[in-house]
Amino acid sequence: MYKLQNYLSEKKWLLIYTLTSIALLYLIFSPAVNFLYYAGDDFRYTFGNPDLSCRRDDGFYFMMTLGRPLQAYMDCISFRYAYVVENMRYVRLIAVLLMGISVGLIADWLRSFKISSIQAFLIAIALILIPHFYSDTILTGALSLPVPILLVVIAYRCIQKTYLLRDSIAKWTAVKKYGLYFLAFVLLILALLSYPAMVFFYATLMLTKILFAGLDNWEKTRREIIIEGFIFFCACAVFFAWSSHNMHYHAHAPIPPQYMLMHPNFNPIEMFKRLTLLGNIFNPAVWALWPMSPVVNLSKWMSLILAVGLMVGLITALSKLRHRILTIVQVLIFALCALLISNAFPLLIPKLDLGSRLLMGTISSGIIITIWALYRSCRILPSVLGSALVTIVLMYYLIVQSYQTNLYLMRSSMAFVGYLNHSVQTISDYTTNHPSLKRIHYVINKDEVPFTRYFLTSGALSILKGHNQYQTEWCASSHDGSKSEVENQNVTLNCLKSLPPNVIGITYSYLGDTFPKTDSMLVIKYRFDDFDVNKVISQ
DSSP, rough: HHHHHHHHTTTHHHHHHHHHHHHHHHHHHHHHHSSSSGGGGGGGGGOOTSSOOOOTTTTTHHHHHHHHHHHHHHHHHHHHHTGGGGGHHHHHHHHHHHEEEEEEHHHHHHHTTTOHHHHHHHHHHHHHHHHHHHHHHHOOOOOHHHHHHHHHHHHHHHHHTTTTTOOOSHHHHHHHHHHHHHHHHHHHHHHHHGGGGGGGGGHHHHHHHHHHSSTTHHHHHHHHHHHHHHHHHHHHHHHHHHHEEEEEEESEEEEEEEEGSSSSSOOHHHHHHHHHHHTTTTHHHHHHOOOTTTTTHHHHHHHHHHHHHHHHHHHHHHOOOTSHHHHHHHHHHHHHHHHHHTHHHHHHHOOOOOOGGHHHHHHHHHHHHHHHHHHHHHTTTTTHHHHHHHHHHHHHHHHHHHHHHHHHHHHHHHHHHHHHHHHHHHHHHHHHHSOOOOEEEEEOOOSSTTTTTHHHHHHHHHHHHHHOEEEEEOOOOOOSSOOOOOHHHHHHHHHHSSSSEEEEEEEETTTTOOOOSSHHHHHHHGGGGOOOOOOHHHO
């Protein structure tokens, strides 16, 4: 009992941070968690069943080909469980729990830099409450995004624990130390096998240590950063070698250009262009941290804080004669290296993709540099006043971010609800007024992915008729230019003619193209971007 009480006393702040962050994140994300809808690729879950093999999941082989087996099996769990839309609530709730635990671990670690308890919590929340992270994680219930973040944070905490080891027997200290190093290495490998882009959040943690550890203990910090970087590079090298081999020799699905790891981008000119694009904090495609405000509203304040903070930090460092110029140069080099590593994924992928899932390292590193600059800026004030100002600014950022995130996710989830319900209503109206439905034809824009309409149809029919109480068949030709339009139409018609009476054929054509009409055919022309969210909210 004494040991348990002692353990709980030591972990008091970790428990407080974790429970508080879970409650706060649930409050922020509650509209998106509790509404009934599928989003994005989640519609494929309607084909799922607890008894089905993971190989029946449409995305399984694609993720296996890209070297993400853990993501494939995590999605399979959702595929086998969330085949009814009500169960998506629990998938999203698990995502909130995982994010909350990550916040707790980060906040508890930040206290080791003599950051106040409330500031540590606010910084940790800021590093996780990023639109590029939570939008897909919550709206699509993508567990493969918070899991690698949590694994990375645990791995980093394992390495930090080695610096505190004290044992009367030296060999046991060495055994424990290398055991924790190996555990961190394994956790990083598991994170890479889940979603590689998220793992570069590790470099943000390294950057945090470089910026907040202080110059007085630089030699110790430098030694630790070298160890942490070495373990990270070893894990990345092993993953890169294995995934490249897997893509080359064991591919089971087409590989998009941006994921071809066997052809990384090493062109210095292209890397510089990408770095310039990523570093432009006025670029809304990257730095829209407040989802309901123009990017310039926040970016101009970030620019001011960065400019003042960097200037004050440099002057302060140079004014302390006990710090040699060499030390300051080393800190700058290590910080720049950590910053580059955090941006490595979008810099090295063969084709630049500013998709939200790929920018976690970029955005989080930018946030931590801005927070450090805020601390530096407030150093010109008296200690108590400066600390209070930092807390006020961080709290204001969190309040605005939380409010806008809640509103943004509510609007987005309502749009997905309306998108699905409109499909249900359209099909229901047709079946009410017509004796049979043999074909559903979608008219889409050329920038849309046609096959998503197949999943959308399944989601609508599962609500109308019940799970597994209907049959559909994809009867559309690829329209990839390999065949003439006449040949594409013949493929479609032949497929439709061969269908049994109880099977509904799904086809599509692009806006402005002609398409053959058949009996008992429903044509749907709307798209998700056309859905009026404000109309739903007003209801």
